[in-house]
Amino acid sequence: MRSQGNKRKYPIIPIPAIGLTIAIFVIVVLLSGQFVNALTKSHPLPPTLAQWHDPSKSGDYFEQVQPTKVGYLIWSQLPVKIYVETPAIGAGAIAHQRSEALGVSASSRRDIAWVKTVSDAVMEWNIYLPLVIVPELQGADIAIVRSVPPLQILPGSKFPRARSALTSYELYTQNNILSHRCKILLSPSQTGEYLTAATRHEFGHALGIWGHSPLQTDTMYFSQVRHPPAISARDVNTLQKIYAQPTSLGW
Numbered sequence: 001m002r003s004q005g006n007k008r009k010y011p012i013i014p015i016p017a018i019g020l021t022i023a024i025f026v027i028v029v030l031l032s033g034q035f036v037n038a039l040t041k042s043h044p045l046p047p048t049l050a051q052w053h054d055p056s057k058s059g060d061y062f063e064q065v066q067p068t069k070v071g072y073l074i075w076s077q078l079p080v081k082i083y084v085e086t087p088a089i090g091a092g093a094i095a096h097q098r099s100e101a102l103g104v105s106a107s108s109r110r111d112i113a114w115v116k117t118v119s120d121a122v123m124e125w126n127i128y129l130p131l132v133i134v135p136e137l138q139g140a141d142i143a144i145v146r147s148v149p150p151l152q153i154l155p156g157s158k159f160p161r162a163r164s165a166l167t168s169y170e171l172y173t174q175n176n177i178l179s180h181r182c183k184i185l186l187s188p189s190q191t192g193e194y195l196t197a198a199t200r201h202e203f204g205h206a207l208g209i210w211g212h213s214p215l216q217t218d219t220m221y222f223s224q225v226r227h228p229p230a231i232s233a234r235d236v237n238t239l240q241k242i243y244a245q246p247t248s249l250g251w
């Protein structure tokens with residue numbers, strides 16, 4: 001591990017997509033220049049995942065999930081706190097859901113619709129892991145930002161590829177406990193079911209599914225599809241298995 005500087009970059013995981021690419025780019029920031037001497041063991045399974053049962057026995061894709069240098073990306077302090085970037089001009093309208101009555105412009109109504117679509121997609125995961133949307137960025141575990149992700153240059157390619165979403169994580173220590181936080185970049189131009197699908201997919205990464213499914217019927221499928229699927233039993237089975245694994249996070 002290089003000690004110079006405060007950033008270490010992991011390889012980009014290329015994810016082919018229809019149109020824009022949804023990809024993961026991992027940035028790990030070591031605030032002290034080295035990992036704390038954390039334990040690596042399993043946390044108790046969250047009650048929502050402990051109670052989950054798949055009667056269809058549809059299996060999982062756990063073998064596709066990549067652990068990090070500190071183990072699996074598991075949230076041990078629940079509920080997970082989520083911040084969704086909200087345009088200042090539409091904040092009141094979003095709260096009251098009366099954008100037209102409040103005289104908000106068409107562009108602001110689009111911003112309001114973007115925030116609502118993203119928030120709704122995030123809360124789809126709340127059934128399986130406790131979540132709460134918070135109004136402030138400070139203290140949030142996962143921040144969702146309205147921003148176009150940087151272009152991606154794949155190995156062997158001369159031309160950069162656009163992508164619609166990007167998830168990264170950052171490690172830090174607080175009170176001698178190793179913790180992490182995530183950032184999701186979502187393109188402001190995404191709308192409708194494709195924005196829902198991108199949010200749902202990237203949020204799955206942020207919850208700890210650091211990999212992809214090979215099946216189109218799973219929301220964590222590696223590429224965009226014409227008719228994006230909802231969260232599947234296989235997605236939840238995989239999440240359940242991840243949260244039973246050892247990690248250094250939270251110790």
